Amino acid sequence: MLTKRIIPCLDIKDGRTVKGVNFKNLIDAGDPVELAALYSDQGADELVFLDISATAEKRKTFAELVNKIAQKINIPFTVGGGITSVEEARTLLLAGADKVSINSAAVRNPALITELSNAFGSQCVVVAIDAKQVDKEWVVHLVGGKEPTNLSLFDWGKQVVELGAGEILFTSMNNDGTKQGFANKALQKLSTLVNVPIIASGGAGSIQHFADTFLLGGADAALAASVFHFNEITLPNLKQELQAQGIAVRS
Amino acid sequence: MSKVVIIDYGAGNIQSVQFALERLGVQARLTHNKEDILSANKVIFPGVGHATPAMKSLQAKGLDKLIPTLTQPVLGICLGMQLMCSFSEENNQNGLGIFGATVKKFLGQEKVPHIGWNDITLKKSNLLKGIKKNAYVYFVHSFYAETGSETIAITNYGQNFSAALQKNNFYGCQFHPEKSGELGQKILKNFLTINK
Numbered sequence: 001m002l003t004k005r006i007i008p009c010l011d012i013k014d015g016r017t018v019k020g021v022n023f024k025n026l027i028d029a030g031d032p033v034e035l036a037a038l039y040s041d042q043g044a045d046e047l048v049f050l051d052i053s054a055t056a057e058k059r060k061t062f063a064e065l066v067n068k069i070a071q072k073i074n075i076p077f078t079v080g081g082g083i084t085s086v087e088e089a090r091t092l093l094l095a096g097a098d099k100v101s102i103n104s105a106a107v108r109n110p111a112l113i114t115e116l117s118n119a120f121g122s123q124c125v126v127v128a129i130d131a132k133q134v135d136k137e138w139v140v141h142l143v144g145g146k147e148p149t150n151l152s153l154f155d156w157g158k159q160v161v162e163l164g165a166g167e168i169l170f171t172s173m174n175n176d177g178t179k180q181g182f183a184n185k186a187l188q189k190l191s192t193l194v195n196v197p198i199i200a201s202g203g204a205g206s207i208q209h210f211a212d213t214f215l216l217g218g219a220d221a222a223l224a225a226s227v228f229h230f231n232e233i234t235l236p237n238l239k240q241e242l243q244a245q246g247i248a249v250r251s
Numbered sequence: 252m253s254k255v256v257i258i259d260y261g262a263g264n265i266q267s268v269q270f271a272l273e274r275l276g277v278q279a280r281l282t283h284n285k286e287d288i289l290s291a292n293k294v295i296f297p298g299v300g301h302a303t304p305a306m307k308s309l310q311a312k313g314l315d316k317l318i319p320t321l322t323q324p325v326l327g328i329c330l331g332m333q334l335m336c337s338f339s340e341e342n343n344q345n346g347l348g349i350f351g352a353t354v355k356k357f358l359g360q361e362k363v364p365h366i367g368w369n370d371i372t373l374k375k376s377n378l379l380k381g382i383k384k385n386a387y388v389y390f391v392h393s394f395y396a397e398t399g400s401e402t403i404a405i406t407n408y409g410q411n412f413s414a415a416l417q418k419n420n421f422y423g424c425q426f427h428p429e430k431s432g433e434l435g436q437k438i439l440k441n442f443l444t445i446n447k
Contacts, residue, residue: 002361002369002408003387040432045368071270076389076430096266098391098430121300121330123364123391166364166393197366220362250368250387 003248004214005045005221006238007199008228010035012081013052015061017229033068039228040073042235045250047073048101048169048223051081052144059088063095070096078126084112086119093120101126101169104142107149107156110163117164126199127165129153131186132173138186145173153186154193161194168194169223171201179205179227187217199223207233207241214247255279255443256291258318258331260298260308268297268328271429275440283312292323293443298330302341302354302394305330309347319349324445325421326378332416332423333394341394349421352396352413359409364393369406371414371426376403378415378422378441386434388414388426396425 080101138153172183204224395412
């Protein structure tokens with residue numbers, strides 16, 4: 001049986017792990033290679049590294065970091081943050097990443113999704129969507145949540161899959177940083193509309209929140225950062241509890 | 252010292268396979284040189300991406316003719332394994348015909364790609380020796396090889412498919428041993444210790 005995945009996410013700035021709360025207030029949370037190895041040993045199913053460095057020079061540092069991570073860890077990982085072309089994606093994949101995640105660039109240039117999918121296969125292409133519920137609508141936002149678009153989460157979600165996305169990483173901006181649980185209603189709706197795996201992101205605060213996103217949100221994977229970085233939830237404990245609730249996880 | 256080569260034909264992410272072997276203390280060379288491949292003790296044939304460009308790249312290098320003639324242990328991984336089959340529904344692409352299996356697209360209710368950790372049911376094979384029941388390995392693929400007499404491990408995702416294949420000296424894994432944690436390392440180690 002295919003198991004539900006638990007994915008610690010490491011935001012990387014200048015080669016270090018940081019975590020934004022509501023996409024602001026960055027706190028240093030350690031060395032990414034060490035942290036990656038630790039999570040891998042503890043039973044993480046996959047890892048995500050998001051580069052939030054702004055400059056081209058720092059991006060080169062990121063590719064070098066990706067290479068170090070690939071050397072050290074033996075579980076799959078996705079990299080993202082500022083990828084705008086097939087060539088940039090290729091550099092990171094050749095450095096050892098398994099998948100690339102694109103976000104703002106996909107909205108600005110939807111053809112990029114297809115180009116990446118044609119070049120590397122759809123299984124390599126994660127489209128990350130940051131959305132915020134405004135009144136009743138889930139509005140897609142860009143640039144780490146700063147810039148609203150006129151796209152709805154659900155329309156955009158369907159569109160990215162048609163264009164070749166192999167996976168959707170949906171972050172609810174309303175939930176992110178709150179530790180009040182994932183946006184399960186929106187996740188559930190999204191999962192009825194698309195036939196690719198969905199990674200739930202934003203809002204993890206307790207073990208029950210993970211259970212809920214699998215049971216109520218229909219998520220295929222759940223991503224979190226600070227609860228893991230600050231040791232509020234440990235992976236072995238989390239998996240044990242999920243198993244006890246009848247959720248299939250890799251033990 | 253045993254010589255291990257990884258066939259380099261432009262397929263993505265072969266460095267992960269190389270790193271996994273490094274973690275086992277083996278320096279594997281990336282090559283598409285025929286002599287280099289023929290003289291190796293072990294050959295790894297990786298791959299991610301689309302069947303057709305991969306096959307074209309093999310043909311351009313003459314590797315499509317070479318690989319089926321190899322007599323040392325050969326391990327195809329993911330698309331590598333699929334290319335070793337007879338035919339793929341991915342763009343109706345003919346394969347190398349080493350395995351009789353055909354490669355099909357998932358068409359059930361399940362989400363595609365099949366991404367994540369799934370368990371394997373094992374048949375007796377030196378590739379999977381010492382692997383316990385209900386072991387979880389990492390998959391990421393949209394096409395699958397049917398089960399048949401060459402199947403040495405089965406996984407269920409909507410339906411049963413071949414998680415691993417073997418015919419004579421040819422082995423194939425649909426999953427990624429290089430990304431399947433300690434268990435994957437064990438499978439790679441098994442492959443490295445198979446006697447010709």
